[in-house]
Amino acid sequence: MNPDFDIAVIGGGPAGTTAAAILAADGRKVAIFEHRVFPRQKVCGEFVSIGARPVLRQLGVLAKFDAVAGPEIRRMAALPQNGRILECTLPADAHGCHARALCRARFDNLLMQNAKSSGVTVFQPAHVDRIEPVATGGFSIFSRQCGEISAGKVIMADGKANSSLALPAVDKIKTAASGHELLNTSYLGYKAHFRDCDMPDDLTVIAGGPEIYAGLLRTSDLCHDTNEQIAGNRGKAEAPTYNMAFAVRQLQAAEHSGPDDLLAYLFKFNPGLKRIMRRARRESAWFACGPMRPGVRRLYANGLFYAGNAAGEVHALVGEGMTLALRSGRLLAGEFMAGMAAGKGDAEIAKNYQSAWRTEFTGRLDAGNLFSNLLMRPMAGNIAADAFNCFPELLHAAVRFSGKAASRQAG
Ligand SMILES: Cc1cc2nc3c(=O)[nH]c(=O)nc-3n(C[C@H](O)[C@H](O)[C@H](O)COP(=O)(O)OP(=O)(O)OC[C@H]3O[C@@H](n4cnc5c(N)ncnc54)[C@H](O)[C@@H]3O)c2cc1C
Numbered sequence: 001m002n003p004d005f006d007i008a009v010i011g012g013g014p015a016g017t018t019a020a021a022i023l024a025a026d027g028r029k030v031a032i033f034e035h036r037v038f039p040r041q042k043v044c045g046e047f048v049s050i051g052a053r054p055v056l057r058q059l060g061v062l063a064k065f066d067a068v069a070g071p072e073i074r075r076m077a078a079l080p081q082n083g084r085i086l087e088c089t090l091p092a093d094a095h096g097c098h099a100r101a102l103c104r105a106r107f108d109n110l111l112m113q114n115a116k117s118s119g120v121t122v123f124q125p126a127h128v129d130r131i132e133p134v135a136t137g138g139f140s141i142f143s144r145q146c147g148e149i150s151a152g153k154v155i156m157a158d159g160k161a162n163s164s165l166a167l168p169a170v171d172k173i174k175t176a177a178s179g180h181e182l183l184n185t186s187y188l189g190y191k192a193h194f195r196d197c198d199m200p201d202d203l204t205v206i207a208g209g210p211e212i213y214a215g216l217l218r219t220s221d222l223c224h225d226t227n228e229q230i231a232g233n234r235g236k237a238e239a240p241t242y243n244m245a246f247a248v249r250q251l252q253a254a255e256h257s258g259p260d261d262l263l264a265y266l267f268k269f270n271p272g273l274k275r276i277m278r279r280a281r282r283e284s285a286w287f288a289c290g291p292m293r294p295g296v297r298r299l300y301a302n303g304l305f306y307a308g309n310a311a312g313e314v315h316a317l318v319g320e321g322m323t324l325a326l327r328s329g330r331l332l333a334g335e336f337m338a339g340m341a342a343g344k345g346d347a348e349i350a351k352n353y354q355s356a357w358r359t360e361f362t363g364r365l366d367a368g369n370l371f372s373n374l375l376m377r378p379m380a381g382n383i384a385a386d387a388f389n390c391f392p393e394l395l396h397a398a399v400r401f402s403g404k405a406a407s408r409q410a411g
Contacts (some may be wrong), residue, residue: 001136003134003138003150003151003152004029004031004149004150004151005029005030005031005121005149005150005151005152006023006028006029006030006151006152006153007020007023007028007029007030007031007151007152007153007154007155007336008030008031008033008139008141008149008151008153008154008155009030009031009032009033009120009154009155009157010033010128010131010141010154010155010156010157010158011032011033011034011156011157011158011159011308011310012032012033012034012036012038012108012111012112012115012122012124012157013042013108013157013159013308013309013325014107014108014111014308014322014325014326014329015157015159015307015308015309015310015311015325015326015328015329016032016034016155016157016158016307016308016329017032017108017111017112017114017115017120017329018055018059018111018325018326018329018330018333019155019157019307019329019330019332019333019336020032020115020118020120020155020329021059021111021114021115021118021120022058022059022118022329022330022333022334022337023333023336023337024115024118024119024120025118025119026333026337028336029121030119030120030121031120031121031122031123031149031151032112032115032120032121032122032123032124033123033124033126033127033128033141033143033146034112034122034123034124034125034126035124035125035126035127035128036124036125037124037125038105038108038109038112038124039105039106039108039109040105040108041103041104041105041284041287042104042105042108042287042289043189043190043191043245043287043288043289044104044191044243044245044316044321044322045101045191045215045217045243045245045316045319046101046102046103046104046107046191046217046219046220046243046245047073047099047101047204047215047217047319048065048069048099048100048101048102048107048322048323049099049319049320049322049323050090050091050092050093050097050098050099051320051323051327052322052323052326052327053093053095053097054093055323055326055327055329055330056326058330059111059114060114061110061111061114064110065100065102065107065110066097066100068102068106068110068220069100069101069102069220070100070101070102070201070217070218070219070220070221070241071100071201071202071218072097072098072099072100072202073090073098073099073100073101073202073203073204073217073218074089074090074092074098074202074203075087075088075089075090075200075202075203075204076088076089076090076203076204076205076206077203077204077205077206078206078207078208079205079206079207079208079270079272079273080208080374081208081209081210081269081270083270083271083272085272090204098202099204099319101217101218101219101220101243102219102220103193103219103220103241103243106220107322112124123143123145123146123149125145126143126145126146127143127144127145128141128142128143128158129142129143129144130142131154131304133302133303134150137152138150138151138152138153139151139152139153139154139303139304141154153305153336153346154303154304154305155304155305155306155307155332156304156305156306156307156310157306157307157308157310157325157329158310159308159309159310160309160310161291161292161293161297161309161310161313185293186249186250186290186291186292186293187247187248187249187250187290187291187292187293187294187316188247188248188250188253188288188289188290188291188292189245189246189247189288189289189290189292189316190245190246190248190259190262190286190287190288190289191243191244191245191246191286191287192243192244192259192282192283192284192285192286192287193219193241193242193243193244193282193283193284194216194241194242194243194244194277194280194281194282194283195239195240195241195242195280195281195283196239196279196280196281197216197218197242197276197277197279197280198275198276198277198278198279199216199218199242199276201218201240203217204216204217204319205217205273205276206317207266207270207272207273208269208270208372208374209265209266209268209269209270210252210269211248211249211251211252212246212247212248212249212252212262212265212266213246213247213316213317213372214244214245214246214247214263214266214273215243215244215245215246215316215317215319216242216243216244216273216276216277217242217243218240218241218242219241219242219243220241221240221241241283242280244263244277245316246259246262246263246266247292247315247316247317247372248262250290250291258286259286259288260286292313292316293313294313294314294315294316294365294368294369294372295312295313295365296311296312296362296365297310297311297312297313298311299311299312299350299353299354299357300346300350300353300354303346305332305336305346305349305350305353307325307328307329307331307332308324308325308328308329309321309324309325311328311357312324312328312357312361312365313365314361314364314365314368315365315368315369315371315372317368317371317372318364318367318368318371320364320368324361324364327360327361328357328360328361331353331356331357331360332353335349335352335353335356336349338352339352
C-alpha cells in the first residue's frame with residue numbers, strides 16, 4: 001500500500017519549510033508537522049546573513065523578505081569584555097545586497113505560507129510524539145492531533161539537539177548527557193525587542209562577558225505576535241525596533257534571577273554595550289529557549305534524515321543558524337531529488353548528503369566556537385583585540401570563515 005505522503009517533515013522552521021517547499025515544487029507529496037501555531041515568536045538574533053539570500057531567491061520569497069525586513073546591515077562591531085571595540089565591514093552578495101534582520105514571527109510565517117503555496121500539506125498544530133519504521137518500508141508518524149500518518153521518508157527538522165523521537169530506547173540512554181555535563185556545556189537563549197538604542201541602523205553589535213554573549217541590531221519595525229497586530233500597526237510611525245538576543249552558559253544563568261538580571265551582569269563587564277543601551281526601553285516580553293549545545297549532531301540515523309539545528313547547531317553569536325537551516329534544508333532536498341531520480345537507496349543518498357553537509361558547514365561551526373570563546377574570555381579577548389588591531393585583515397578573514405563572505409555563499 002502506498003504511504004500517505006512521499007516525505008514527512010517534522011518541524012516547520014526555516015530548515016523544514018525550505019526542504020518541504022523544494023520537494024513539493026518537484027512534484028513530491030510532502031507533509032509538514034508543526035506543533036506551534038504561526039505566527040509565533042522565537043528566540044533569535046534575527047540577523048539573516050547574505051548566505052540565506054540565494055535560498056530565499058530560489059524559494060521565490062526574496063522580494064517579500066526585502067519588503068518587510070529591517071535596513072541593510074553593513075558593519076559589525078565586536079565588543080569583547082575588556083571595553084575595546086573591533087569593527088569591520090560585512091561583505092555584500094554578488095548583487096550588492098547586504099544582510100538584514102526580520103523578526104522570527106514574520107520570517108517563519110513567510111516561509112510556512114510559501115511551503116503551503118508550493119503544495120505542501122501542513123498539519124498545524126500537530127505535535128509528533130513518535131515515529132516508527134514500518135516493516136514494508138517507510139515510517140508511521142504518530143501525532144496526538146492527527147493520529148497515525150505514513151510516509152516513505154522522514155526529514156527531522158525539529159530544531160532539537162537531542163531529537164529522540166525515533167530512537168530505540170537503548171540509543172536514548174546513550175545520548176542523554178549527565179545533569180552536570182549538560183549544565184557545563186549547554187547554553188540558555190533569551191531575546192526581547194527594545195526601543196531607543198544608540199547605534200547606527202547599519203551596524204550589528206556583538207558583545208561578550210564571562211560565559212555570556214549578546215547580539216543587538218535594528219530589526220524590522222512590525223514585530224508583533226499575531227497577524228492582526230501586524231495588520232493593525234501597518235503604517236503607524238513608530239520608533240525603530242532593536243532585537244537583543246543573548247546566550248549564557250547554563251551554570252552562569254543559574255546564578256541569576258532572570259534575563260533582566262543577566263543583562264545587568266553583562267553590562268557590568270561590557271561598558272560599550274551598556275553605553276549603547278543606556279536609554280533603551282524593552283518593548284516585548286523576554287522569550288527564552290534552551291538548553292542549546294552547539295556542534296554537529298546526526299545527519300542520518302535509523303533511516304531518518306536530519307536538517308537545520310537537528311543536524312548541527314552553530315553558536316548563536318555568528319548569526320548563521322537560519323542560513324545553515326535554509327541551506328541544509330535545500331541541500332537535503334537536492335540530494336533527495338537527485339537520488340530518487342537515479343533510483344538510489346536511502347543509504348547512498350545519506351552518504352552524499354553527509355559528505356556535502358560536512359564540506360559546506362563544518363568550518364562555520366568551528367568559527368562559531370572560536371568567536372564565542374574569544375568574546376567570553378577576558379584574556380582571549382585581549383589577545384584577539386591586539387591581533388585584530390595589528391592585522392585588521394585577520395578580522396575580515398574570521399568573518400569570511402564564519403560564512404559571511406560572498407565567496408562562500410555563491411548560489
Ligand atoms: C540566542 C539565539 C540567537 C540566535 N541568533 C541568530 C541570528 O541572529 N541569526 C541566525 O541566522 N540564527 C540565529 N540563531 C539560530 C537560529 O534561531 C536557529 O539556528 C534556527 O531557528 C534553526 O532553524 P531550524 O529550522 O533548524 O529549527 P527551528 O527554527 O527551531 O524550527 C523547528 C520547528 O520544529 C517544531 N517542532 C519541534 N518539535 C516538534 C515536534 N515534536 N512535532 C512537531 N513540530 C515540532 C518547532 O515548533 C519549530 O517551529 C539564534 C539562536 C539563539 C538561541
